[in-house]
Amino acid sequence: MSITWVEFEKLISSGNLKWKISKDDLPTPALILDLDIFDANLAKMACHLMAAGKAFRPHAKTHKTVEIAQACMDVGAIGTCTAKISEAEVFSRAGLKGLLVTTPLVGAWRIERAVLLAKSQPDTIFCADNASNVELLNQAASAAGIKLNIAIDLLVGGRTGSTPGEKSVKLAQQIHTASNLHFFGIQAFAGPCAHTLGFLERKKASEQSMGQAVETRWQIEKAGIPCPWLSGGSTGTYNIDSAIDGITEIQPGSFMFMDIDYSIIGGQADPQQFTDFGFALSVIATVFSKPSAKWAIVDAGFKAFSTDRPFPPQLRCGKVPFRWAGDEHGNLDLTQATQSIELGDRLEFLVPHCDPTVNLYDRIYGIRGSMVESVWNIAARGMIQ
Amino acid sequence: MSITWVEFEKLISSGNLKWKISKDDLPTPALILDLDIFDANLAKMACHLMAAGKAFRPHAKTHKTVEIAQACMDVGAIGTCTAKISEAEVFSRAGLKGLLVTTPLVGAWRIERAVLLAKSQPDTIFCADNASNVELLNQAASAAGIKLNIAIDLLVGGRTGSTPGEKSVKLAQQIHTASNLHFFGIQAFAGPCAHTLGFLERKKASEQSMGQAVETRWQIEKAGIPCPWLSGGSTGTYNIDSAIDGITEIQPGSFMFMDIDYSIIGGQADPQQFTDFGFALSVIATVFSKPSAKWAIVDAGFKAFSTDRPFPPQLRCGKVPFRWAGDEHGNLDLTQATQSIELGDRLEFLVPHCDPTVNLYDRIYGIRGSMVESVWNIAARGMIQ
Numbered sequence: 001m002s003i004t005w006v007e008f009e010k011l012i013s014s015g016n017l018k019w020k021i022s023k024d025d026l027p028t029p030a031l032i033l034d035l036d037i038f039d040a041n042l043a044k045m046a047c048h049l050m051a052a053g054k055a056f057r058p059h060a061k062t063h064k065t066v067e068i069a070q071a072c073m074d075v076g077a078i079g080t081c082t083a084k085i086s087e088a089e090v091f092s093r094a095g096l097k098g099l100l101v102t103t104p105l106v107g108a109w110r111i112e113r114a115v116l117l118a119k120s121q122p123d124t125i126f127c128a129d130n131a132s133n134v135e136l137l138n139q140a141a142s143a144a145g146i147k148l149n150i151a152i153d154l155l156v157g158g159r160t161g162s163t164p165g166e167k168s169v170k171l172a173q174q175i176h177t178a179s180n181l182h183f184f185g186i187q188a189f190a191g192p193c194a195h196t197l198g199f200l201e202r203k204k205a206s207e208q209s210m211g212q213a214v215e216t217r218w219q220i221e222k223a224g225i226p227c228p229w230l231s232g233g234s235t236g237t238y239n240i241d242s243a244i245d246g247i248t249e250i251q252p253g254s255f256m257f258m259d260i261d262y263s264i265i266g267g268q269a270d271p272q273q274f275t276d277f278g279f280a281l282s283v284i285a286t287v288f289s290k291p292s293a294k295w296a297i298v299d300a301g302f303k304a305f306s307t308d309r310p311f312p313p314q315l316r317c318g319k320v321p322f323r324w325a326g327d328e329h330g331n332l333d334l335t336q337a338t339q340s341i342e343l344g345d346r347l348e349f350l351v352p353h354c355d356p357t358v359n360l361y362d363r364i365y366g367i368r369g370s371m372v373e374s375v376w377n378i379a380a381r382g383m384i385q
Numbered sequence: 386m387s388i389t390w391v392e393f394e395k396l397i398s399s400g401n402l403k404w405k406i407s408k409d410d411l412p413t414p415a416l417i418l419d420l421d422i423f424d425a426n427l428a429k430m431a432c433h434l435m436a437a438g439k440a441f442r443p444h445a446k447t448h449k450t451v452e453i454a455q456a457c458m459d460v461g462a463i464g465t466c467t468a469k470i471s472e473a474e475v476f477s478r479a480g481l482k483g484l485l486v487t488t489p490l491v492g493a494w495r496i497e498r499a500v501l502l503a504k505s506q507p508d509t510i511f512c513a514d515n516a517s518n519v520e521l522l523n524q525a526a527s528a529a530g531i532k533l534n535i536a537i538d539l540l541v542g543g544r545t546g547s548t549p550g551e552k553s554v555k556l557a558q559q560i561h562t563a564s565n566l567h568f569f570g571i572q573a574f575a576g577p578c579a580h581t582l583g584f585l586e587r588k589k590a591s592e593q594s595m596g597q598a599v600e601t602r603w604q605i606e607k608a609g610i611p612c613p614w615l616s617g618g619s620t621g622t623y624n625i626d627s628a629i630d631g632i633t634e635i636q637p638g639s640f641m642f643m644d645i646d647y648s649i650i651g652g653q654a655d656p657q658q659f660t661d662f663g664f665a666l667s668v669i670a671t672v673f674s675k676p677s678a679k680w681a682i683v684d685a686g687f688k689a690f691s692t693d694r695p696f697p698p699q700l701r702c703g704k705v706p707f708r709w710a711g712d713e714h715g716n717l718d719l720t721q722a723t724q725s726i727e728l729g730d731r732l733e734f735l736v737p738h739c740d741p742t743v744n745l746y747d748r749i750y751g752i753r754g755s756m757v758e759s760v761w762n763i764a765a766r767g768m769i770q
Contacts, residue, residue, distance in 0.1 A: 005493075028492070029770065084713060103674075107729065110412075112391070129674055130675075191710075288489050288490075289546065299769075306692070307691070307741075329545070343518070355687075355712050359688050360745075361767065362767045385413060
């Protein structure tokens with residue numbers, strides 16, 4: 001430990017931690033971001049989409065961090081997706097433009113908040129998937145004397161959205177002719193395709209789902225309504241959807257961090273592993289008890305890692321099986337360990353699923369080599385309303 | 386909606402929300418606490434333990450909220466358990482006494498923080514489970530010129546701790562003779578017993594595990610070391626451990642909120658259901674999309690509920706199966722619904738596991754009848770270090 005805890009806290013609150021401490025000093029569990037890998041992931045996605053002629057609007061539901069949204073803009077992103085209005089408010093307050101709220105806004109307060117947001121960031125895009133909601137959005141925009149950008153949330157993933165085809169053409173017509181709405185285009189997220197195992201299977205699934213979105217886009221155009229925008233795609237389908245004519249922008253999120261969940265979907269080169277993007281995100285945990293030669297306990301459990309996938313965290317280096325052992329505990333099975341594990345050891349784990357893991361932390365430490373370069377507040381953590 | 390969003394935000398920041406709005410106004414997903422049920426749960430546990438002659442030190446890893454720790458003290462708790470030092474610091478800053486940090490403190494900064502905490506709250510109890518850690522704690526206390534209260538963390542639950550029997554007698558001796566440590570007693574958490582299905586099976590398991598702790602207590606006393614304190618127990622074993630001679634205090638947490646996980650362990654009266662405590666905690670979610678007659682989507686997914694159990698959230702009233710549909714989405718299967726579900730409906734869900742669910746939220750709304758009586762910041766949320 002190069003400095004004391006009291007000195008560390010002072011450095012944190014002064015915002016002056018850069019190069020002062022190593023990642024081995026951080027209080028654990030610590031959420032860390034390998035900035036070299038993160039930069040490479042961002043650059044790779046940005047270059048790929050630029051070459052493919054698609055706009056790049058990464059999803060902030062993954063990172064919830066203003067500095068990361070800004071880093072995306074710095075490599076050419078045209079804006080930031082957020083899942084919820086409360087999340088969008090955080091990025092809007094930080095001055096970020098080009099916001100897209102990807103879920104429909106149902107409820108009086110959500111609509112009121114959308115109008116307030118649009119007043120300060122008029123280029124924000126909102127989504128709707130049904131006629132009654134569109135009517136309410138128009139009434140609110142009209143009362144406020146503004147125009148809201150409204151895209152159709154299209155049902156291509158078995159979750160939310162308006163049915164592709166005729167029904168959505170009608171909805172587009174309603175938005176287009178509403179006094180205070182501007183029909184922006186189509187947002188289509190094909191959730192299940194993102195994690196379809198096997199590149200060819202995924203390609204087939206995404207081309208089918210997103211094909212419906214493209215088809216709906218042309219039907220809307222044919223009805224005389226300009227529909228210049230179609231946003232969709234994910235980390236799993238970035239190099240599939242970017243090859244589909246008619247899609248105008250891609251909204252991936254996890255690629256910047258990566259997680260175990262995405263690593264097993266298989267890539268174009270290797271059917272077993274998806275290696276297009278590197279593991280930038282991990283959690284450092286400390287062995288704080290070793291009651292027996294058979295197991296050791298780390299200070300990271302259900303409150304340190306997402307638990308929504310059927311597999312636990314994985315050591316970044318070496319093989320020591322991790323078993324959940326409670327809210328604050330992880331159990332390392334030493335009977336199957338390929339390395340010695342001692343009390344006080346600090347171990348780095350890859351996370352099962354990045355989005356809900358990041359949502360557990362207040363800050364993320366950016367690491368360059370082994371030193372802490374930046375400390376970012378996860379300002380939209382918990383913003384799920 | 387009785388007031389606007391802007392008015393709501395003003396009321397929240399002025400701390401003046403009491404009786405101003407109904408729970409049906411709250412932005413969703415909203416974590417709510419039925420205060421009548423909560424009060425009854427607290428009273429029942431406090432009375433039970435008082436009658437059994439056991440001290441009551443509820444675990445704050447469940448609620449992470451200063452006002453709730455205070456509510457426990459108001460009904461007779463002698464202090465507050467926390468899992469981590471960062472959690473304890475929050476309660477210490479709020480002036481709460483009688484803190485017990487239930488996990489061992491390994492690492493230079495954790496020990497430094499323990500010393501700082503003990504300086505401001507000298508009655509805090511810390512735990513240790515091995516000799517080298519005890520030595521480091523003594524060195525730090527000695528350098529600071531204070532005495533630290535150290536209990537042995539005893540291995541009775543297959544997780545952390547010193548092995549019961551001879552080994553722990555030696556550890557007690559080391560703590561007892563250390564210049565700057567005060568040997569406080571034994572902390573023994575038998576994790577697996579808490580959720581053992583069936584009251585009689587649970588009783589057998591807990592009596593066996595906690596029996597080892599009691600036996601170790603007497604062995605330590607026999608070695609001439611005063612060992613007046615033995616803390617353990619859980620919501621699942623509160624009425625088992627409280628009947629065991631030699632245990633001096635019980636440290637339950639979930640009983641105040643309840644969750645699906647505890648409701649299925651079976652009770653003394655009903656082998657299928659554990660009804661000793663009522664469901665005080667729930668999450669309100671809003672139906673924000675109904676793309677088909679077959680399903681509806683609510684605004685609550687992996688970021689609104691814990692996902693560490695093999696079952697999803699459950700509607701408090703009625704039967705509509707919930708299926709996970711992503712970070713921000715829950716899918717209601719309308720083909721099996723016993724009630725109609727419409728766009729904009731607000732639905733109340735019981736949570737699978739209370740502790741990690743509460744840890745996802747920044748505030749908890751206390752509800753009396755249907756009105757909001759209190760808004761509490763979950764001040765130790767995310768404090769896992």
